[in-house]
Amino acid sequence: MLDQNVITTANEAPKYPKSIAFIISNEFCERFNYYGMRTILVLYMTIKLGYSDDTATVLFHVFTSLVYFFPILGAIIADSFLGKFRTILYLSCVYAIGSASIAVGAIPVLHLPAQSFTIIGLLLIGIGSGGIKPCVAAFGGDQFKLPEQAKQLATFFSFFYFAINAGSLISTYLMPILREDVHCFGDLDCFSLAFGIPGVLMIASIIVFVAGKALYIVKQPAGNVIVKVTKCIFNAISEKSKQSQKQLSHWLDYAEPAYGKEMVNDVKSVLKILLLFVPLPLFWALFDQQGSRWTFQATRMNGDIGFTEIKPDQMQVINPLLILVFIPIFDCAIYPFLAKIGLRRPLQKLAAGGILAGVAFLVSGLVELQLEKTYPVFPQPNESQPGKSSSFFVKSSPKALSFEEKIDKTKSGYPTIRVLSDLESVNFIKFVNNKGEESKKIVTHSINQFEILPSSYSVYADNIKLGDVELLLGGVYTIVISKSSSGGIEMKTHIITSPNSIHMLWLIPQFVIMTAGEVMFSVTGLEFAYSQAPTTMKSLLQACWLLTVAFGDVIVVIIAEAKIFQSQANEFFLFAIMMFIDMAIFGLLAMKYKYVKVNDKKDDSDMENAIPIEKTRKTFTNDAFQDD
Template sequence: MVSSVLKISEKAPSEYPKSVAFIISNEFCERFNYYGLRTILVLYLTTKLHYDKDTATVLFHIFTMLVYLFPLVGAIIADSWLGKFRTILYLSMVYALGGVIVSLGAIPLLQLPVKEITILGLTLIALGTGGIKPCVSAFGGDQFRMPEQAKQLATFFSLFYFAINAGSTISTTITPILREDVHCFGDKNCFSLAFSVPAMLMLLSVVIFVAGRKLYVVKPPAGNMIFGVSKCISDAIGSWRRERKTNPRKHWLDYAEAKSGQKMVADTKVLLKILTLFLPFPVFWALFDQQGSRWTFQATRMNGEIFGYVIKPDQMQVVNPLLILGMIPLFTYVLYPILAKVGIKRPLQKLTLGGLLAAIAFLLSAALEVKLNEVDPAPLPELGANVRIYNGMPCAYRFTTELPNLSSAVEPLGLWENKALPVPKAVIYPFNATSADKRCKNFSGTFRLTPGKETSYFIYSDGVQEFIDSTGKTKLGNPTVRVLLNVPAEDSAFTLTDAVETAVPLILRNASQVVNVVHGESELKMADTKIATVNTKGGGVYALLVQGSLKDGYKSKTHVITPPNSIHMMWQLPQIIVITAAEIMFSVTGLEFSYTQAPPSMTSVLQACWLLSVSIGNMLVVVIAELKFFESQAAEFALFAGLMIVDMFIFILLTIPYKYVEHGEDPEANQVVVTPNNPKQREAERETYTGNRGNGHMNEAYEGER
């Protein structure tokens, strides 16, 4: 766990700053908004914006990349021009505007250019959340007078991280429920509400932040150390080019001593040594952040039913922050002491182990993907075709045709199908259909097969209806039902009502109509009369055949065209548990190493580079998704695992010459080591202030002088 050095005084502590309540409330609302949107984003991109999974993955990780790139912008703006208060205020307004834009784009009645509106909104959100990320916790730290309020400051950070954890956990749980269980604008889901609730909380966060304005301690901008380091490196390169022959130095940075000073040069040398070890870090974040993209898509193909409740695919993301709560103390008090006994106690060793755990998590996800591929229906080949015959008549039919394997009779309300017929080009098969039952007339026609298509034929009283079938599972993983009605024209008031009482009118003689339903029992009704019941499960594709009339009664039969998801969503838990353990060992330890090894003046620059590694990691996902090395998702998961293993091997080579350093303590004051009670260490790391160090206190989320 990262320690924080705080100067304390013998004076009695001052009154706790009232302004802190506004800052913590603001942070809760902001984190609720960010994680709520992020949780459902990839499903929105595929189902409503109709991007394929690869493109949705690319857009998700570009968004995440920008979220962790813009903190550099926010820190520079806050430290060099506007100060923290105005930077938070202005960028929060941009943030809230982005949330409103995404929400409005999700309302179908407005008929806005949805793709363009969504991209604009996401860009503004990335700018807003990224820009304020390095400032909020630092601004909270500014409210305390140091050193006399050191203990109160530590309490603030505990509350601050609790707000982060609470906001993210609650939103990750609630937004999938709003998305799926609420129906609006004629849809089976309500993305507009799922986006609007977080957006309203972001607007509320701006109001809360402004409400505390008169209570805030607002400090002027004091310069950014990133500029100092950049100037030192620039001076060194310029002087080296001019003096390397006439005035040779031991190290190329020594050439900057005349302009930047000896201390700046010495601190920059240490910084660059640590940043060399940072080079492999982006690969870890490339794996870690796929929990919100590829792993969510994986969950849509799994069975979420547990004890009568159906887990939404995007709700699996809530497991990570919940595990963090329990695993940090477990690691601190149990696992780390055990590892220390076997010789694994140094930060770089833990970092390596964390990276290898991430690789194991992706090997587990690859193995799970292989099992899913075994039970999922095989995709239709480009030069193949599927053909189905749905018999909606009360009697059996025999077909005389050259269509392969159609030798047996198609029974009343029965189904015949032939999958993946080799069809290199469009082909026609004439047929004659005969029935021994005098109630059903004979007829003839043609079967038309097209490469890469699923063609179906529905036999009803007036003839045969041809339509393009679809047996693929939905992008959200919910079941679908096709109702094929062979009823008189006057019996037209049919509806299909699912388990949450959503009734969909059925169009007579429209065999292509497919109804999305929720998991559970759906009822077919004629007016108020119940005709049939279909018990559906997630991922299943069903066909309900109905024959008869209101006068004589109806007969029905349900066919399972595509089996429902059979592998339970809980099989994702092993990979989530392992990636969470990897996060604690890699992420928390990485920050601990950075703060203990970097000179005090360089921790802000180091944190900027840490956030940059997250951004680069997401860019790596974008590149691999765009290159499409493999058709198989399991192979791509295995590729990432292999990259992580190679990456850790390179990291080990980089660590071999590294020598741990210890920086001297501040002789001016008594010191106490404070370890914040941190329920969500990841946000502690990612919320770290990347600005100047002139504030007199230090924490993972806020740096000051020691």
């Protein structure tokens, strides 16, 4: 089609493509949707869908793994069949349907099978998000004429970076607030709204993307290097098996007659780098648990900071905030210092990042050990009631009520309360918060436990005030209402399980260490993969980098399903030890690797790839190539 964006005269530079505004807006909306949904996902699975922490962790990491498996498929579809524009459009529609499925399934009054809607929705989001991942930033790059617009292309990736982080930061901060502070359909929370708003943003991203169609430069599919490399490898294996008498120096040399010496040499270089990639998935196994295990850890902690209360899933916002701070600090101070002490090679930095991830999990394990001291102690299992506790409420009338006592902390972190009344004349008990709002009203004959928002409450029997009670996060309480010795009504509050006592801010050190490791691992790893890859194989190496993330999440699934430990702290320590051993193996492989000298002069075909990859992980790498 006619290039309307770069019309120039002999004496003026090409104008900045107007189409970029639509691509940047599309990216903001899509990232807002992805991060907003992902931030609250594990809590939705445990609080509303009834999954255990282990099952929710497995589903979360299976979903994340799919997001990183599907970019391979998306790249093949875009480069070999549909082109980038149609691939983005079609898979974005799949993506939007998945987001809508989760949001609609979360509306309780519809009485839909929420578990099924959620699983189907996550599968569709995995296909859509993963499929468009290798296409959007590259499609933005297609809008520029190179080398004339190389500087303008660099500014595009800066804008792209801003859109990614703006969408991530806003949604990661905002969605937990909508989830917890908005009450809908009679519930203490509103997951349907917290999923629905990101879903609306996803639909908006499609509308914005289509609106810019008349301005886009749309390139036709030109074949996919992943397919070519795969065919080359299979050809070499096939030819080697046929020519058993002829021995060549390398097994890939058997593909040289069909694919040429240059192609074969490029594949050899790629395989050497891929060998170094083998230990890398374990880093992502640790890193991605910020959205699962570490979020569950936060639910058992106290988030009160006086003027507001930190939500457990809001702790994830620390990572993108610290990324913005750490990148210039590392570039200006940390890396020059490390160079002075001999740690300057990319693979050395990458190994250091992995070690930091292991240290972060040691810290999280130590925090968990302190948290375990605050957990309720369950009675020893026996044959009649394994792992359960029963209570009896003896009333003044000649009868007693027995019930199973639930003493564990809630999945949401909200306090749990049970009200027991020995007054036949009282019809209801109500709780009025410190704002004068009626929060809960129950009939007196009920002995069911219920969750309530943490606050100070005035307790009334009918309209008679009995007293005040403060209900804190994580606490399990029983309130007994009976006649006093003087003939009046008295209220006694019993703390069955102590409220959360360790503050959520104690999680900050492990987030800080993990983010520092991320900067050294992810940014350096992508730069290494790009600089060491042959010119024709750079996109293949980026796709393989994404697969390390996918396999990392598979590792979490395997360990969570194995249920090796009852103690979460021990599981954290296991991951830390595995990470240290893994980096030792990586170090041995790195010592044998011979670096390829990078030619500073790049041809025009290489410039488009060169700019984004040498940025940070959160610029082009975090979302165009590697979302967390």
